[in-house]
Amino acid sequence: MPTKSTILEELTKPLPKVVNHARPGANTTNPTWPDIGQWVEWTDFTAQKLRAQFRGIVDAEWTIRDNLYPRLSHWDTEFFDEDDAEHSIISRCIIPPVNAALSHALKRAKLDAAFDLNLGRAGRTYEDPSFDRRQKPDWALCSVDRKSTLSDGSFRYDNLLPGDSKLSNKWHSSWCQRSDLHPGYLQVWKDPVRQILSYCRHNRCRYGFLITDAELVVMRVTPMPTAESSVTTRQASQAEALAAHYRHISTSTTMSSLSSSLRDMSLDSSSSYRPTDLAEDGYIVEYRAIPWGNRGQQDLTVQLGLFYLAWLAGIGPNTLKFSYPSFDSCWPLLDGTFIHNTTGLALEKAVKLEYPDPAVERGPRWVETTDGQSVLTLKSVLTLDITHHQGRNYYYYLHDDGETQTPTLITAAFIIYDEENQLYGYFDSLVWKVGDPAEASTSSRRRRK
Known part of the structure; x- marks a missing residue:
């Protein structure tokens, strides 16, 4: 019989008590795995902050027609x-309710036509021929639209959220902080974390997790750049920041007002998720340890933590970068819709405005037209700061280098050039439109000196 519930109620129920009969032993290790530069608490990944962002989803009514949890005997809750x-x-016991919640949440957010996420085993994911198959992740978050075609014509899904399983008597997140343990435990603790770092680097994603019979440890990783990489990756990072952010434009209700060529430029392609080498000096690992025994709607539980992390990895921006925007911030799409920089959800009104990739080079760029005039490029405008002018409309703007320090608003009077698609257009507030408005004039064009 169908029952009325919520995601919050279902994913905060107590987990079964399990009995670990496994013998202690060594974890997998590899000297080529990335180093841990910093291990710090992920202060934004809390029950209170996440519920504030997802309240309209996790608190909404959920009609459940099938039993989410299997009947278990004592044979099912002990392992060796x-x-x-x-x-x-x-x-x-753990994964099926999380997947059911993700499916319901996508419908609730009206994103089910654009996204279809599933957390499961990693055997279905893309595998680089140079990667050691023995060290493939145990778990993977996949989406039907994110896949790679192999040389034989078959395909594998991209892994948006790599995870690994460990036993609690072989690894615990607290071992790095316990002075009462033998010094060898520090190395034992490092290897599984470095293993997740290798998966994140290989799949070029910023989120990962470790799960044991005692806890779930969610992670957000940030490469620490070398001096050379911080310079050479700026241009590529800017393009990727825009592509990852504008991937969500496909769900916009005003999509029909944009040209098809502009949509192609905006949507994130699967190629942006292909592994690439980042020159780094270790990784900053932000973590949140969630005990197996947590229960109740005021706390993070293992299943609720997996749900939130899977959403951030599958819907929010997920590309591995040298810097990330503030947790509760947003940036607009080409149609003016504000998208949350972490959850990927469309917002009714803007919160803190922050560019999706704080580390990249930003600013205006002018190109010369055939008649000798200089116009701003579309991609450069999208990196400019935004102002809420007189508390009414939002505008991109240019900083004035003169004495007045008065910003120059990017209004419809500015003709903007989309280099990639060779189109001219303009901005109506923050909305990009193709064409030449009646109010646009050559006064907005600058001659090169």
Whole structure:
């Protein structure tokens, strides 16, 4: 019989008590894995902050027609090795309710036509021929629209959220902080974290997780750039920042007002998720440890933590970068819709305005037209600061280098050139429109000196 519930109610129920009979032993290790530069608490990943962002989704009514949780006997809740724990406990009890919640949440947010997410085993994911198959992740978040075609014509899904399973008597997040343990435990603690870093670097994604029979540890990773990489990647990062952010424009209700060529430029392609080398000096790892025994709607539980993390990785911007915007910030799409920089959700009104990639080079760029005039490029305008002019409309603007310090608003009087599609257009507030408005004039064009 169907029952009325909510995501918050379902994913904060107590988990089954499990019995670990596994023998202690060593974890997988590899000297080529990235180093841990910093291990710091992820202060934004809390029950209060996440619920504030997802309240309209996790608190909304959910009609459940099937039982989300299987009946378990004592045979099902005891395990003797990692493989046993993965198949008997995690695959059966932990993952299915999270996937059901993701499906319901996408429908609630009216994103189910654009996204279809599923958390499961990693055997279905893309595999670089140079990557050691023995060190493939245990878990993967996949989306039907994110896949790679292999040389034989078959395909594999991209892994948007790599995860790995460990046993609590072989790894715990607190071992790095306990002075009462043998010094060798520090190295034992490092290897699984470095393993997740290798997965994130390989899949070029910023989120990952470790799950044991005692806790879920969610992570956001940030490469620490070398002096050379911070310079050479600026141009590529700017293009990727815009592409990742504008991927969400496909769900906009005003999409029909944009040219098809502009949509092609805006949408993020699967190629942007292909692994690339980042020159880094270790990684900053922000983490949140969620105990297996957590329960109740005021706290993060293992399943609720997985739900939030999967949403951030599958819907929000996820590309691995040298810097990320503030957790509760936003930036507009080409149709003027404000998109949250972390959750990827469309907002009714703007919160803190912050460019999606704070580390890249930003600013205006002018190109010369055939008649000798200089006009701003579309991509450069999209990186400019935004002002809420007189508390009414939002505008991109140019900083005035003169004595008045008065910003120059990018209004419809400015003719803007889309280099990629060779189109002229203008901005009506923050909305990009193709064409030449009646109010546009050559006074907005600048001659090169």
